[in-house]
Amino acid sequence: MKHISKLASVFCAAALAMTALTGCEGSDIFNVNGPDWLTERADSIANANKGQAAKISPTTLGNTDCSSAWWEAHLDQDIKIESNKVYSTTFTNYSSLASNWNNYVVVLRKADKTEYCCLRSDDYGWGDSYASCTHSNTASGDWAGWLAQMNGAKVTVTVTNYGDNTCDVVADVVGTEGLVSQQKYTGIPVESADLYLDFTVDGCYYVFDKDEMDVTDAVDQQPVSMELTDVPAEVNLGTELSDFTSQIKAKVTYDGGTVKEISASDLTFMVVPDFNTLGDKYIVATLNKTLLNKQADKTINASAAFKVVDTPVKIEVTSKPKHTNYYFFNSSAILGVERTLAFDATGLEVKGTYQDGRTEVLDNSKLTFSTVPAKAGEHKVVITANGGKTAEVTVKVNESKVTAATPEPTSLGAANCSDAFWSVFTDDIKVPAGATREFNFTNYTSGAGNWNNYVVILRDAAKTAPEYGVVRADNYGWGNGYAACTAIGTQLESYADWAGWLAAMNGAKVKLYVTNCNNGTADIQAIVTGNDGTETYQSYLGINTINPSDLYVSFTVDGSHLVFGSAAKARRHK
Numbered sequence: 001m002k003h004i005s006k007l008a009s010v011f012c013a014a015a016l017a018m019t020a021l022t023g024c025e026g027s028d029i030f031n032v033n034g035p036d037w038l039t040e041r042a043d044s045i046a047n048a049n050k051g052q053a054a055k056i057s058p059t060t061l062g063n064t065d066c067s068s069a070w071w072e073a074h075l076d077q078d079i080k081i082e083s084n085k086v087y088s089t090t091f092t093n094y095s096s097l098a099s100n101w102n103n104y105v106v107v108l109r110k111a112d113k114t115e116y117c118c119l120r121s122d123d124y125g126w127g128d129s130y131a132s133c134t135h136s137n138t139a140s141g142d143w144a145g146w147l148a149q150m151n152g153a154k155v156t157v158t159v160t161n162y163g164d165n166t167c168d169v170v171a172d173v174v175g176t177e178g179l180v181s182q183q184k185y186t187g188i189p190v191e192s193a194d195l196y197l198d199f200t201v202d203g204c205y206y207v208f209d210k211d212e213m214d215v216t217d218a219v220d221q222q223p224v225s226m227e228l229t230d231v232p233a234e235v236n237l238g239t240e241l242s243d244f245t246s247q248i249k250a251k252v253t254y255d256g257g258t259v260k261e262i263s264a265s266d267l268t269f270m271v272v273p274d275f276n277t278l279g280d281k282y283i284v285a286t287l288n289k290t291l292l293n294k295q296a297d298k299t300i301n302a303s304a305a306f307k308v309v310d311t312p313v314k315i316e317v318t319s320k321p322k323h324t325n326y327y328f329f330n331s332s333a334i335l336g337v338e339r340t341l342a343f344d345a346t347g348l349e350v351k352g353t354y355q356d357g358r359t360e361v362l363d364n365s366k367l368t369f370s371t372v373p374a375k376a377g378e379h380k381v382v383i384t385a386n387g388g389k390t391a392e393v394t395v396k397v398n399e400s401k402v403t404a405a406t407p408e409p410t411s412l413g414a415a416n417c418s419d420a421f422w423s424v425f426t427d428d429i430k431v432p433a434g435a436t437r438e439f440n441f442t443n444y445t446s447g448a449g450n451w452n453n454y455v456v457i458l459r460d461a462a463k464t465a466p467e468y469g470v471v472r473a474d475n476y477g478w479g480n481g482y483a484a485c486t487a488i489g490t491q492l493e494s495y496a497d498w499a500g501w502l503a504a505m506n507g508a509k510v511k512l513y514v515t516n517c518n519n520g521t522a523d524i525q526a527i528v529t530g531n532d533g534t535e536t537y538q539s540y541l542g543i544n545t546i547n548p549s550d551l552y553v554s555f556t557v558d559g560s561h562l563v564f565g566s567a568a569k570a571r572r573h574k
Helices: 002-021 036-050 143-148 241-245 498-504
Strands: 085-095 105-109 115-120 134-137 153-161 166-174 180-189 196-200 204-208 214-217 223-229 234-236 249-254 259-262 268-272 279-289 295-309 314-319 325-328 349-353 359-361 377-384 390-399 401-404 435-445 455-459 469-472 486-489 508-516 522-529 535-543 552-556 560-564
Touching (some): 223 279
Antiparallel strands (some): 268 279, 377 390, 435 560, 486 535
């Protein structure tokens, strides 16, 4: 009996060992001549080891007549993209074919719905992470031909989470007539442990091939080349090398075609010929890591030129700036907003004196200037040079006087809001230095999108493109000077969502001000009373690159209709 007991123990131990050895995915040892309960238990363990499948729901996203408006439809639940994994899905894309953007849109965000970026099919996107990624589309040479084949195109979207706080999104597209194209967004900055995928619509819909994504391990890649970025053109003598290199980045290309941005912490640096004397130098960076941060088969190098410069022991203003009288206008649109005016250095000359006695005129682009309070009176502007030495100039600030203006034609755009973007314009009205022009009009909209409302253009007399700035009613704009401005919109403070605001814009009364601040900037302020009586505000403060003696304002439409001055009537389009 004792021996039988020992044998039973041996067989039990062996069975347990077999279980442990066959616990890996795909094992079917218990399916061969095994009892049903044991087979079911083995399958249960194997399925548990696979983890949760990345489910896609619904499998048809958006209205099947392509009538879904922007952002109207989303997946029922965002799909978590795990670190060091590749997720892919294939679907048929259907498009209204109205515009390039009426196709699939990929959304990357966190679990709390904070967006990293929105990525369109036509090589365009937005969001904090979009600005830092590399993107391209092989169809960009012929967008019309590409769009014509997108209604019914087969699309495979692949998302790779590299586990190093970057990811790639690649879409391979086969058009309805066989046109093959690829849209790539690589090196997208994300938090690898908090990355989720969603899709949305804009005059399109999707039909997914199956209700879950394919998931595989990310494939490592070897670095083949790199280019240094964010290398300062100059560095002060005596700066620590670590401080100088901390801001440098590298754009690295890998043998699998991936391009991503590498921070200074993953690079090693040396300076040629040295870092402790004045003159022209080279910074040389070395990388020895793979895409997945493993030891690379071989190291790669890149270099960039820079200059070690001296700093002045004293600076002084030798020529005052051209414009020293600034202007501001504060409407109720910016009530309570603490604001400042930018200093205009045009014509300013500052001379620096060095320790060895030599002097030179300093480059204004290498100086920093304090801002000017938007308050009437005289104000000191502090000028700071490399090394911290300062000087001062005085500017005077006055409140701008307002003059009412009515452009021609007083009725802009078709009354049924059918005119396309940038198709009709009012005449250009000059805004002299220090002046504010007031415009009153009624805004009508087709209601198709937030952008289907009034559009304001700031430009010069020659209509040079790109313009100083082009701004919309919905807190968005572009142009040479737009990036510098502060855009303030209260639409979502007054309405639950953009849809409520848009509905109120059909017949809205708009009082809009344009101010030439005479410091190389202009302000736009709008007070909008919706057809429901709700008041909202939209302002763009500090649009720069303005020539104060050559500023004009014009209006255009985009699926909208504007009626200015006394011609404006309190009516709504249906």
